Amino acid sequence: MKTPQDAFTTYLSEKNLKMTPQRRLILDTFIDEKQHLSPEELYDKVKKVDPSIGQATVYRTLKLLVEAGIVESLDFADGVSRYEVSWGEEHHDHLICERCGKNIEILDDVIEKRQEAIAKEHGFTLSHHKMYLYGLCSKCGRKRS
């Protein structure tokens, strides 16, 4: 499978857009950080390599990466949007501790199949879904204040 970088280059040229040093740096930095990053956090990382970069460019590039199907946007309901590199990765959902923020990636075939079935029952063609499970992890559950 193509690397995310190659996929991005391909996507850009298809749209008559250009691969630039800034875009390359932003994607490379994102891939290095295997995390659920907010635009601001990614901007901070990128600035360490190229302090002249503007945060508008980070927002714009994230938008492009989502359109290109290389990155997915997440929603942990913590006030900022978050992203993760999804290219070449298996789909998964998230189990989140509301106290400490611990975040576990989960995947359940039974659920995924039922989601498809439910959509079909209603005549829908499913394009994607979001599922977030919120609760307390074992550590935080014990010392519940």
Place this chain on the structure above:
Amino acid sequence: MKTPQDAFTTYLSEKNLKMTPQRRLILDTFIDEKQHLSPEELYDKVKKVDPSIGQATVYRTLKLLVEAGIVESLDFADGVSRYEVSWGEEHHDHLICERCGKNIEILDDVIEKRQEAIAKEHGFTLSHHKMYLYGLCSKCGRKRS
């Protein structure tokens, strides 16, 4: 079971807060509209009855209603927060058409049980979850542009 209004009154007095005409009007209006309302939409409805009401009061009251467990906040990824009255209603999730906005409430026992099981496997105590299925409804799917 208590009505949402009674539940709200109870909650307020427990917290040494007061039931006011504004709060009563906001909840009554919300209950009349069996919809997924945004704060702005609710504000517009309420203003028709009492034009002197402030939108800060709508935001504040919605927050209280969520805390009281009478209302739930939703996230349809359309740029605004949305709410629905959940008191006395069965939990459900949503199936959303990305083209026309059609919104179907769904509930699947298999999924709900698996969610609990997954959380347990990871030592989590689940407090709640969000699940949104996005796609195209039968109408919009046919005339795909």
Place this chain on the structure above:
DNA sequence: AGGTGGATGAATATGCTTCTCAATACGGGA
């Protein structure tokens, strides 16, 4: 009546995200 604490509306502030704009970089053709 006077006092106390919550509630309110208008205005202002906040925080994340997007847009505007002038300057710059790039790439293909003369």
Place this chain on the structure above:
DNA sequence: TCCCGTATTGAGAAGCATATTCATCCACCT
């Protein structure tokens, strides 16, 4: 190589939903 059109960029301003501030108001108790 120079020219030209287009895409890109960074800085700052603007948008937009939501939260907060603050002076006033009101309900209730003594």
